[in-house]
Amino acid sequence: MSRVLIVADHDGAQLGAGVARCITAAGRLGGVAIHVAVLAAPAAAMAQQVAALAGVAKVLVVERAENARPLAAVLAPQVAKLAAGYDYVLGPSNTFGKDLMPRVAALLGVGQVSDLMSVEGPHTFKRPIYAGNAIITVESPVGTTLVATIRTASFAAAAVGGSAAIEAAGTDAELPTHTRFVSLSAANNDRPDLQSAPRVVSGGRALGSADNFKLIYALADRIGAAVGASRAAVDAGYVPSDMQVGQTGKIIAPALYMAIGISGAIQHLTGIKDARTIVAINKDAEAPIFEVADVGLIGDLFKVVPELTAALGG
Amino acid sequence: MKILVGVKRVVDYNVRVRVKPDGSGVALEGVKMSINPFDEIALEEALRIRERGQASEVVAVAIGPDDVQAQLRSALAMGADRAILVKCDAAVEPRDVARTLLAVIRQEGIGLAILGKQAIDDDAGQTGQMLAALWERPQVSFASKVEIKDAVATVTREVDSGLETLEVDLPAVITSDLRLNEPRYIKLPDIMKAKKKPLAVTDLATLGVSLAPQFKVLKTEAPPQRSRGIMVKDVPELIAELKKRGVLS
Numbered sequence: 048m049s050r051v052l053i054v055a056d057h058d059g060a061q062l063g064a065g066v067a068r069c070i071t072a073a074g075r076l077g078g079v080a081i082h083v084a085v086l087a088a089p090a091a092a093m094a095q096q097v098a099a100l101a102g103v104a105k106v107l108v109v110e111r112a113e114n115a116r117p118l119a120a121v122l123a124p125q126v127a128k129l130a131a132g133y134d135y136v137l138g139p140s141n142t143f144g145k146d147l148m149p150r151v152a153a154l155l156g157v158g159q160v161s162d163l164m165s166v167e168g169p170h171t172f173k174r175p176i177y178a179g180n181a182i183i184t185v186e187s188p189v190g191t192t193l194v195a196t197i198r199t200a201s202f203a204a205a206a207v208g209g210s211a212a213i214e215a216a217g218t219d220a221e222l223p224t225h226t227r228f229v230s231l232s233a234a235n236n237d238r239p240d241l242q243s244a245p246r247v248v249s250g251g252r253a254l255g256s257a258d259n260f261k262l263i264y265a266l267a268d269r270i271g272a273a274v275g276a277s278r279a280a281v282d283a284g285y286v287p288s289d290m291q292v293g294q295t296g297k298i299i300a301p302a303l304y305m306a307i308g309i310s311g312a313i314q315h316l317t318g319i320k321d322a323r324t325i326v327a328i329n330k331d332a333e334a335p336i337f338e339v340a341d342v343g344l345i346g347d348l349f350k351v352v353p354e355l356t357a358a359l360g361g
Numbered sequence: 362m363k364i365l366v367g368v369k370r371v372v373d374y375n376v377r378v379r380v381k382p383d384g385s386g387v388a389l390e391g392v393k394m395s396i397n398p399f400d401e402i403a404l405e406e407a408l409r410i411r412e413r414g415q416a417s418e419v420v421a422v423a424i425g426p427d428d429v430q431a432q433l434r435s436a437l438a439m440g441a442d443r444a445i446l447v448k449c450d451a452a453v454e455p456r457d458v459a460r461t462l463l464a465v466i467r468q469e470g471i472g473l474a475i476l477g478k479q480a481i482d483d484d485a486g487q488t489g490q491m492l493a494a495l496w497e498r499p500q501v502s503f504a505s506k507v508e509i510k511d512a513v514a515t516v517t518r519e520v521d522s523g524l525e526t527l528e529v530d531l532p533a534v535i536t537s538d539l540r541l542n543e544p545r546y547i548k549l550p551d552i553m554k555a556k557k558k559p560l561a562v563t564d565l566a567t568l569g570v571s572l573a574p575q576f577k578v579l580k581t582e583a584p585p586q587r588s589r590g591i592m593v594k595d596v597p598e599l600i601a602e603l604k605k606r607g608v609l610s
């Protein structure tokens with residue numbers, strides 16, 4: 048039986064949404080024992096959450112003060128030590144995993160498959176290149192540990208319903224002091240998480256100001272949606288950077304995606320390809336977003352959006 | 362302090378790439394090539410650090426075939442002091458790019474390496490982190506703000522939950538995110554000046570690196586296409602359609 052080690056993502060306070068998706072991806076490898084490593088401090092609550100996910104055989108907890116913040120330079124040597132004897136070492140393809148996993152791979156002396164989107168066989172995987180405009184099937188060598196980041200939008204989250212054993216694990220890895228955490232300014236809001244929300248409403252450059260973005264928030268709140276944005280809207284300072292959807296932002300797969308005043312540049316479309324239903328509201332009938340939208344409405348957002356929000360009111 | 366900047370030649374971001382019908386790759390013949398946009402940002406940041414008097418030299422390094430000299434000339438025109446092409450016609454996986462850059466770093470005595478957070482062709486997003494690991498130095502990926510004081514860099518990075526600030530001891534590797542800066546435009550006189558700047562050509566053997574590729578690409582295919590859906594004429598129709606599809610209740 049092959050052994051899989053998944054590194055659980057967290058931001059120092061909360062368990063991330065990526066680990067549950069990595070578990071599903073790992074399951075596709077077939078006949079594997081899935082262990083999840085939680086490197087955090089405090090780690091107990093996160094470990095409990097992971098242990099409750101279906102499919103997990105064991106949770107390895109490395110709780111030490113240095114792990115309070117997920118610093119790749121600090122976590123990587125520990126993960127590399129834990130990885131001994133595993134056939135696969137996986138992490139989510141979010142900023143946690145993208146930062147950490149290549150460092151782990153390099154320490155293990157192996158390459159990495161980034162954004163793994165499907166498992167074709169124990170050593171064959173698909174991943175997107177060119178902003179998702181092409182998909183390659185790659186073959187990894189047999190007998191070498193495979194390090195990969197999992198494209199979270201391609202896999203459903205593992206269900207709750209497990210009761211894995213939780214084990215304290217330690218490593219004698221030497222930890223560097225050259226990298227120090229200073230601060231995290233979280234864009235704290237009470238809205239649903241962009242990466243896991245079933246509904247997302249996004250606004251683009253057309254909104255014209257941070258103030259006008261209230262229209263997007265109002266609609267999103269009305270339908271319980273998370274809020275996203277195009278790069279142009281982020282660059283213009285209407286919204287914080289963690290709301291960017293696309294090739295270089297977040298890749299999401301909600302059931303409903305509403306693109307409002309967004310033209311539909313390929314880099315943006317990369318982030319929403321797996322959405323079930325895409326709705327576009329744009330005043331330009333020629334906007335490329337309509338080529339991929341399931342439902343399109345040509346109109347001025349400043350008129351359409353308030354009307355839509357009001358109509359969904361009662 | 363010398364700064365190394367990675368320069369990768371990629372298909373220009375405005376090009377809509379097409380997959381070859383035989384599944385052997387994407388069609389690159391006659392397609393416009395440019396510096397990876399993230400590398401332009403990396404270079405701009407290196408130039409600003411030098412212009413603040415915090416670096417003595419900016420060295421642009423590319424690994425690739427002879428054609429890449431065009432992109433290195435652009436880097437010199439933007440303001441890099443020197444360029445190095447590590448000639449290699451074969452495919453280079455990120456780990457081998459990192460091993461090669463490390464050999465250059467050691468040879469040149471580099472104090473800071475700035476790479477792109479990802480190359481927009483392969484979208485691997487690995488090279489900087491691997492380089493930092495092999496170099497046994499700090500990494501700050503997805504940087505949106507860099508400040509250097511003495512031998513410490515304070516860097517803000519774009520992470521999923523917001524903006525994180527780290528402090529790292531130099532030497533270090535930084536990878537650029539889109540909002541780190543806006544790269545300057547190249548002016549005509551700069552292009553002329555760049556022709557006189559040094560561009561050294563070396564190869565992997567000279568650097569003592571032998572490639573160790575691990576992955577084989579079996580097939581390249583076009584992604585499943587989403588097809589154009591329907592148009593609705595007003596808000597009531599839109600709501601009716603979304604209810605019909607079960608995405609709104």
Ligand SMILES: Cc1cc2nc3c(=O)[nH]c(=O)nc-3n(C[C@H](O)[C@H](O)[C@H](O)COP(=O)(O)OP(=O)(O)OC[C@H]3O[C@@H](n4cnc5c(N)ncnc54)[C@H](O)[C@@H]3O)c2cc1C
Binds near residue numbers: 280312347
């Ligand atoms: C390397 C690289 C990476 C990138 N990564 C990303 C990424 O991750 N995500 C991303 O989004 N972009 C990314 N981009 C940028 C991308 O190419 C586009 O520039 C960006 O998506 C455009 O944003 P937009 O659609 O909001 O703006 P625009 O393209 O300006 O579109 C605005 C749209 O609003 C419509 N409009 C205007 N007024 C109204 C109105 N009153 N009512 C209704 N509609 C209106 C217009 O018809 C237009 O279609 C990247 C670019 C590069 C080079």
Ligand SMILES: Cc1cc2nc3c(=O)[nH]c(=O)nc-3n(C[C@H](O)[C@H](O)[C@H](O)COP(=O)(O)OP(=O)(O)OC[C@H]3O[C@@H](n4cnc5c(N)ncnc54)[C@H](O)[C@@H]3O)c2cc1C
Binds near residue numbers: 400425426489
């Ligand atoms: C002729 C040819 C054919 C190839 N065919 C394949 C193939 O079929 N399959 C495949 O997987 N790969 C192939 N490659 C390798 C591939 O193009 C990438 O160079 C490699 O996978 C690195 O991935 P990335 O650029 O996405 O790395 P990333 O980690 O995304 O790059 C991040 C940063 O690293 C730096 N960097 C990366 N590459 C270079 C470089 N060459 N020179 C200088 N700095 C660099 C840049 O600063 C870049 O912004 C081929 C390469 C060549 C030259």
